[in-house]
Every structure is written in C-alpha cells, then in structure tokens.
Amino acid sequence: MNNFDEPDEQEVDSFYKKVKADAESGGYHLNSDVEFTKELLKSILINKKRYGYGACPCRLASGTKEEDLDLICPCDYRDPDLVDYDACYCGLYVSGKILSGERKLQSIPERRPTEEERKQHQSSQSETFKNLSKPVWRCNVCGYLCARDAPPEVCPICKVSSDRFERFI
Amino acid sequence: MKMQHIEGQNKGKVVLFALSTCGWCKKTRELIEDLDADYEYVYVDLTKGEEREEVVEMVKKWNPQLSFPTLVINDDKTIVGFKEEEIKEALG
Numbered sequence: 087m088n089n090f091d092e093p094d095e096q097e098v099d100s101f102y103k104k105v106k107a108d109a110e111s112g113g114y115h116l117n118s119d120v121e122f123t124k125e126l127l128k129s130i131l132i133n134k135k136r137y138g139y140g141a142c143p144c145r146l147a148s149g150t151k152e153e154d155l156d157l158i159c160p161c162d163y164r165d166p167d168l169v170d171y172d173a174c175y176c177g178l179y180v181s182g183k184i185l186s187g188e189r190k191l192q193s194i195p196e197r198r199p200t201e202e203e204r205k206q207h208q209s210s211q212s213e214t215f216k217n218l219s220k221p222v223w224r225c226n227v228c229g230y231l232c233a234r235d236a237p238p239e240v241c242p243i244c245k246v247s248s249d250r251f252e253r254f255i
Numbered sequence: 256m257k258m259q260h261i262e263g264q265n266k267g268k269v270v271l272f273a274l275s276t277c278g279w280c281k282k283t284r285e286l287i288e289d290l291d292a293d294y295e296y297v298y299v300d301l302t303k304g305e306e307r308e309e310v311v312e313m314v315k316k317w318n319p320q321l322s323f324p325t326l327v328i329n330d331d332k333t334i335v336g337f338k339e340e341e342i343k344e345a346l347g
Contacts, residue, residue, distance in 0.1 A: 125278055129275075129277070129278075130276075132276055133276060143274070143276035143277055143278070144274065144277040144278065144279060144280075145322070145323070146274065146299055146300060146311075146321060146323065147300070176277070176278055176279070177278060177279070192337075193279045193336040193337035193338065195336070196320050196322035196335075198320075198322075200319065
C-alpha cells in the first residue's frame with residue numbers, strides 16, 4: 087500500500103514515552119486511549135520518514151517544509167482547539183475534562199486556513215514596528231514571547247524549533 | 256485516479272477521500288465497513304504529481320477546506336469528519 091518503512095513497535099513505544107513525558111511536563115495531556123494514540127504517533131514517525139518532518143497525520147502535507155511549518159506536530163492549532171473543543175484536531179492531545187471523562191472525545195472542525203488564506207496572511211505580515219530596542223518573537227505553538235534579536239534555537243517552553251516563531255512586535 | 260473498491264451492500268454511490276495516516280479516517284472506514292456499505296476510497300496522501308492535483312481539486316469541490324475524511328454520498332451529500340451519527344443515518 088505504501089513504499090515507506092513502517093516504524094516497528096519498539097520505535098513507536100519509545101516515541102510514545104518521550105511525547106507523553108514532554109506533554110505532561112508542559113501541562114498537556116495525551117489521549118488516554120493508548121492504542122489510538124500510538125497509531126497517531128506511528129503515523130507521525132511515518133511522516134518524518136516520508137517528508138523529513140513530523141507533519142500532522144490528519145492533514146494533507148505538501149511535502150515542502152516551509153509551507154507546512156504550521157502543521158508540524160504539535161501544530162499551531164493545538165492550543166486554540168484545546169480551548170474550544172477540548173482536543174487537538176487529531177485527538178492526540180486532550181484537555182483535562184476529556185482525560186477525566188467529563189467530556190467525550192469527538193472529531194472537530196478544521197481551523198487551519200485554506201492555502202489561499204495562508205498565503206494572504208504571509209503577505210500581510212511584512213509590517214514592522216516602532217522604536218523598540220529589540221523585536222518581540224512569538225512561538226506559534228505555545229504563545230511564548232521573548233524580546234531579542236532573533237528567536238531562540240528551541241522554544242524553552244514547548245521545545246519546538248526556531249522556525250516555528252514569528253515576529254510579534 | 257485509482258480508487259480502491261471495498262465490496263458490501265449497495266447503499267448508493269459512496270466515495271471516501273481519506274489519509275492513510277489519519278486516525279479519524281481509519282475510524283470512518285471501520286464504521287462504513289461495520290455498516291456493510293459498498294464504497295470506494297482513495298488515500299490522498301499517497302498520491303503524487305498530476306494524480307494529486309486531480310484528486311485535490313475533486314475534494315475541494317465537495318469540501319473547500321480540503322480536510323479529511325471527506326465522505327461523498329450519491330454525488331450529493333458530503334459528510335466531513337468522523338460524524339458517527341450522520342454516517343450511520345446515511346448508510347445504516
């Protein structure tokens with residue numbers, strides 16, 4: 087069915103442990119349905135092999151990293167989806183309410199803008215600002231802000247790479 | 256474009272656009288098969304080049320957001336996402 091080497095169980099298991107530990111240390115929760123969760127993580131590993139980056143398994147990746155930065159897991163839409171729907175688009179990350187069983191996990195609407203809308207957003211972003219001594223950078227995944235000449239190599243809060251930052255002010 | 260055909264009872268023309276890596280797409284396939292509906296599906300993430308362009312245009316026609324799973328029934332009704340009750344109602 088596909089030409090890519092499927093990761094073995096051990097690989098999926100150690101990735102699961104790492105992602106779970108990272109999530110919990112940052113106050114996030116993975117879906118407690120371990121089978122479903124591991125299936126998604128296995129798909130992220132497949133995408134890493136296929137594209138060279140861990141694109142969201144529930145969205146269509148273009149194969150070009152620059153166009154897909156917003157959907158590298160954890161994606162830019164996880165946090166707003168956790169606020170509005172108690173889960174990320176895939177159901178990989180869930181809120182405390184779903185974890186405790188107070189809410190039921192379900193498939194949620196897509197909030198990623200269409201390709202045309204994303205291009206418009208990019209071209210409207212070139213405006214820069216005022217007399218600040220340093221620019222302010224925002225992590226598009228967790229919202230962390232810092233004022234420095236360039237974004238950090240790795241977000242100190244959620245650990246994503248510097249290409250997930252955008253100039254905020 | 257090549258569709259995979261899964262045999263079942265004829266409940267109208269059922270076409271599923273899915274991703275091979277997506278958990279909700281997998282649940283949708285399982286539900287359609289539990290309901291024993293005859294259907295065709297394509298894993299859009301496994302298509303390339305012209306075939307990809309062709310299938311993307313087709314999905315956008317039914318679902319401009321190009322999200323998955325997109326289920327099209329009788330070239331008319333579109334169900335986007337794993338909407339269990341809606342799918343059961345349409346194919347039950």
